[in-house]
Amino acid sequence: xxxxxxxxxxxxxxxxxxxxxxxxxxxxxxxxxxxxxxxxxxxxxxxxxxxxxxxxxxxxxxxxxxxxxxxxxxxxxxxxxxxxxxxxxxxxxxxxxxxxxxxxxxxxxxxxxxxxxxxxxxxxxxxxxxxxxxxxxxxxxxxxxxxxxxxxxxxxxxxxxxxxxxxxxxxxxxxxxxxxxxxxxxxxxxxxxxxxxxxxxxxxxxxxx
Amino acid sequence: xxxxxxxxxxxxxxxxxxxxxxxxxxxxxxxxxxxxxxxxxxxxxxxxxxxxxxxxxxxxxxxxxxxxxxxxxxxxxxxxxxxxxxxxxxxxxxxxxxxxxxxxxxxxxxxxxxxxxxxxxxxxxxxxxxxxxxxxxxxxxxxxxxxxxxxxxxxxxxxxxxxxxxxxxxxxxxxxxxxxxxxxxxxxxxxxxxxxxxxxxxxxxxxxx
Amino acid sequence: xxxxxxxxxxxxxxxxxxxxxxxxxxxxxxxxxxxxxxxxxxxxxxxxxxxxxxxxxxxxxxxxxxxxxxxxxxxxxxxxxxxxxxxxxxxxxxxxxxxxxxxxxxxxxxxxxxxxxxxxxxxxxxxxxxxxxxxxxxxxxxxxxxxxxxxxxxxxxxxxxxxxxxxxxxxxxxxxxxxxxxxxxxxxxxxxxxxxxxxxxxxxxxxxx
Amino acid sequence: xxxxxxxxxxxxxxxxxxxxxxxxxxxxxxxxxxxxxxxxxxxxxxxxxxxxxxxxxxxxxxxxxxxxxxxxxxxxxxxxxxxxxxxxxxxxxxxxxxxxxxxxxxxxxxxxxxxxxxxxxxxxxxxxxxxxxxxxxxxxxxxxxxxxxxxxxxxxxxxxxxxxxxxxxxxxxxxxxxxxxxxxxxxxxxxxxxxxxxxxxxxxxxxxx
DNA sequence: AATGAATGAGAGTTCATTCAT
DNA sequence: TATGAATGAACTCTCATTCAT
Numbered sequence: 001x002x003x004x005x006x007x008x009x010x011x012x013x014x015x016x017x018x019x020x021x022x023x024x025x026x027x028x029x030x031x032x033x034x035x036x037x038x039x040x041x042x043x044x045x046x047x048x049x050x051x052x053x054x055x056x057x058x059x060x061x062x063x064x065x066x067x068x069x070x071x072x073x074x075x076x077x078x079x080x081x082x083x084x085x086x087x088x089x090x091x092x093x094x095x096x097x098x099x100x101x102x103x104x105x106x107x108x109x110x111x112x113x114x115x116x117x118x119x120x121x122x123x124x125x126x127x128x129x130x131x132x133x134x135x136x137x138x139x140x141x142x143x144x145x146x147x148x149x150x151x152x153x154x155x156x157x158x159x160x161x162x163x164x165x166x167x168x169x170x171x172x173x174x175x176x177x178x179x180x181x182x183x184x185x186x187x188x189x190x191x192x193x194x195x196x197x198x199x200x201x202x203x204x205x206x207x208x209x
Numbered sequence: 210x211x212x213x214x215x216x217x218x219x220x221x222x223x224x225x226x227x228x229x230x231x232x233x234x235x236x237x238x239x240x241x242x243x244x245x246x247x248x249x250x251x252x253x254x255x256x257x258x259x260x261x262x263x264x265x266x267x268x269x270x271x272x273x274x275x276x277x278x279x280x281x282x283x284x285x286x287x288x289x290x291x292x293x294x295x296x297x298x299x300x301x302x303x304x305x306x307x308x309x310x311x312x313x314x315x316x317x318x319x320x321x322x323x324x325x326x327x328x329x330x331x332x333x334x335x336x337x338x339x340x341x342x343x344x345x346x347x348x349x350x351x352x353x354x355x356x357x358x359x360x361x362x363x364x365x366x367x368x369x370x371x372x373x374x375x376x377x378x379x380x381x382x383x384x385x386x387x388x389x390x391x392x393x394x395x396x397x398x399x400x401x402x403x404x405x406x407x408x409x410x411x412x413x414x415x416x417x418x
Numbered sequence: 419x420x421x422x423x424x425x426x427x428x429x430x431x432x433x434x435x436x437x438x439x440x441x442x443x444x445x446x447x448x449x450x451x452x453x454x455x456x457x458x459x460x461x462x463x464x465x466x467x468x469x470x471x472x473x474x475x476x477x478x479x480x481x482x483x484x485x486x487x488x489x490x491x492x493x494x495x496x497x498x499x500x501x502x503x504x505x506x507x508x509x510x511x512x513x514x515x516x517x518x519x520x521x522x523x524x525x526x527x528x529x530x531x532x533x534x535x536x537x538x539x540x541x542x543x544x545x546x547x548x549x550x551x552x553x554x555x556x557x558x559x560x561x562x563x564x565x566x567x568x569x570x571x572x573x574x575x576x577x578x579x580x581x582x583x584x585x586x587x588x589x590x591x592x593x594x595x596x597x598x599x600x601x602x603x604x605x606x607x608x609x610x611x612x613x614x615x616x617x618x619x620x621x622x623x624x625x626x627x
Numbered sequence: 628x629x630x631x632x633x634x635x636x637x638x639x640x641x642x643x644x645x646x647x648x649x650x651x652x653x654x655x656x657x658x659x660x661x662x663x664x665x666x667x668x669x670x671x672x673x674x675x676x677x678x679x680x681x682x683x684x685x686x687x688x689x690x691x692x693x694x695x696x697x698x699x700x701x702x703x704x705x706x707x708x709x710x711x712x713x714x715x716x717x718x719x720x721x722x723x724x725x726x727x728x729x730x731x732x733x734x735x736x737x738x739x740x741x742x743x744x745x746x747x748x749x750x751x752x753x754x755x756x757x758x759x760x761x762x763x764x765x766x767x768x769x770x771x772x773x774x775x776x777x778x779x780x781x782x783x784x785x786x787x788x789x790x791x792x793x794x795x796x797x798x799x800x801x802x803x804x805x806x807x808x809x810x811x812x813x814x815x816x817x818x819x820x821x822x823x824x825x826x827x828x829x830x831x832x833x834x835x836x
Numbered sequence: 837a838a839t840g841a842a843t844g845a846g847a848g849t850t851c852a853t854t855c856a857t
Numbered sequence: 858t859a860t861g862a863a864t865g866a867a868c869t870c871t872c873a874t875t876c877a878t
Contacts, residue, residue, distance in 0.1 A: 160373025194403030254860035447742035582787025612821030672839035
């Protein structure tokens with residue numbers, strides 16, 4: 001739905017607009033953001049915006065999709081660091097929180113977007129949940145988690161836990177917030193038990209005080 | 210911050226404006242709602258609005274607080290129906306979902322509000338979480354739940370689970386959605402385990418197929 | 419489709435806007451006219467315009483209808499001055515030209531409007547033609563004109579003659595143009611013969627030098 | 628005022644732009660047409676337009692002149708088919724209507740142009756009228772028409788009749804409208820009488836039922 | 837010759853808010 | 858208490874035109 005530039009110069013311009021959009025949306029929210037704020041931030045003329053995006057709504061959608069891709073990438077990277085299911089979850093969340101802390105936009109803007117671009121939002125959440133479902137299904141097959149758990153419901157529950165904790169400790173605690181280890185520990189404990197994962201052996205350090 | 214009417218007629222007018230505001234915000238979101246839409250829906254003149262509310266923002270805050278009160282009331286009622294901690298949680302959520310299904314506004318609008326009225330939002334979430342913390346603390350003292358769990362973190366986690374499941378099954382599944390019992394069961398199971406509540410005796414019916 | 423003011427003050431304002439619109443449309447044409455030019459000319463704020471007219475298009479339609487009413491009134495008045503069919507036609511045209519000379523807007527704007535508000539234009543022309551048809555039908559019944567003439571076709575033909583002559587001699591000859599008597603005479607002669615009206619007796623003065 | 632291409636390739640390009648302009652102006656009117664729509668329709672880059680036309684206004688003028696030439700050609704051809712003055716008029720109009728039916732653009736666009744390019748319009752009308760004047764003058768010299776008629780006034784009257792009938796029966800009756808023979812007959816009758824042409828002998832078929 | 841990129845002025849329209857009645 | 862009138866700033870979006878390649 002967006003127009004692809006045909007020259008290198010154009011691509012550069014479009015990229016700058018998208019970056020500016022992220023900054024502006026993050027600072028003012030969807031409604032508070034205006035095309036003119038975006039173009040000013042990007043250092044281009046107002047009309048230039050419409051060369052690449054038909055509407056303000058459309059940049060927003062592209063931005064959400066872009067952020068979604070990046071956050072999933074981050075989570076996936078974190079997840080692969082873990083050797084057990086639990087470690088995977090924990091590291092996935094850690095990366096998620098880190099990403100969120102570096103891009104508070106994703107929280108604020110994405111949450112606000114439910115009203116303004118529902119499809120984009122659903123795509124966003126669904127994609128993340130799909131990742132969880134896959135991981136959980138594999139884990140269940142391997143006997144690592146409660147065999148009676150519905151992986152889809154569990155996945156949405158995990159999503160919710162992560163989102164809420166993130167909102168509370170990252171967004172609310174000032175802009176450079178970070179989820180403290182103690183909270184991450186408690187959260188991991190809750191999730192471990194919720195998923196029915198056996199308690200790690202004493203040697204395994206669950207509690208990184 | 211809002212002006213209290215001095216006559217009965219005035220009270221009636223203010224009430225009608227608030228009701229209209231709920232309807233209009235629910236339908237159009239915060240930005241899409243206009244004062245004129247609200248006054249039209251309320252059947253009063255445009256100027257009348259400003260007799261009771263100094264700004265559009267202020268009705269919104271009052272509305273959020275009002276909804277918050279009602280949702281907490283509903284949850285509390287449900288909660289008291291339960292005889293064990295687990296039943297309390299389950300019934301609390303059930304009422305929460307029921308309320309949400311009847312007032313999809315609360316989800317949409319409240320979620321959107323994060324940006325537009327952050328203080329109101331924090332108050333909203335904090336109040337609900339406070340209720341949870343209280344319940345959980347009592348339960349922990351009674352030995353009903355995992356003694357090592359940080360009740361505050363757990364409360365936020367519960368909040369997140371409820372919100373996300375509600376969003377997914379109530380808002381997304383069409384407007385008259387309802388969370389199916391099977392999902393509520395799975396969710397309850399996840400929470401029971403997460404909180405470290407002992408499995409109910411066989412006689413207790415956890416699985417309402 | 420326009421909003422009626424509920425107070426005297428409002429009516430006055432709406433009237434001023436319509437008057438300003440006539441002036442501005444006359445000067446700049448439909449496209450060249452802007453709402454802001456109109457409101458400036460009317461001495462009101464830009465937003466005030468939208469209190470009474472939903473769009474620029476809508477004032478235009480109201481204006482065309484208004485002009486139409488006035489021009490038909492003028493023609494009718496002139497027409498009634500004549501004692502014979504021919505005199506009626508002649509005097510009707512004379513008034514038409516006089517009106518057009520005083521309101522060059524009607525020509526320019528109305529002609530331009532075919533593209534921008536076709537319905538309004540058709541209404542305009544049809545109403546005028548209807549007047550002609552009525553007059554011609556009566557005259558035909560009275561044996562005053564060619565009995566084999568289709569009054570509808572004749573009416574459109576008359577319309578065309580008047581419009582074109584008016585455009586040529588009023589609009590083109592400078593803004594305060596007036597159709598010279600000699601032209602009106604020639605035109606009347608053409609029409610008299612075209613309609614098959616018997617030549618007036620010598621005593622009757624057809625040629626008003 | 629337009630730039631003449633120096634190569635065959637350039638000529639081809641300019642021609643394509645003019646053709647595209649006709650289509651686009653016909654569809655959207657003068658203001659609704661944009662240079663970018665024209666260049667897109669022509670399949671050339673936006674900048675290319677300005678190689679051949681200094682402004683949007685200028686293509687329009689060229690287009691009007693072009694259409695004028697074609698319509699006069701068509702009328703002339705029809706006219707020459709007639710053996711008497713009356714037949715000439717009738718056949719001229721027939722071709723005019725045929726052309727208009729095939730190019731509704733000419734009506735709409737040309738009429739709209741009065742405001743946007745008055746000089747072009749006057750040239751357009753004047754040229755057609757000049758043709759009439761010439762024909763009528765010849766006919767008058769040959770004693771075919773009313774010797775007291777001012778040929779110039781009569782020519783403008785004829786113009787008006789044709790335009791109005793065409794507008795009514797071609798533009799309004801759906802896009803593939805055609806002036807019915809009965810209307811053409813009536814119109815011819817009106818004109819014949821108006822011009823003071825003697826009634827054709829019985830053998831001549833005036834009424835093509 | 838041809839093009840896509842870029843621009844900024846200006847368009848129509850909305851709306852929270854103020855004010856006179 | 859209640860109201861409709863009025864406003865102007867701000868918004869999104871369009872477009873004729875210029876320019877570097």
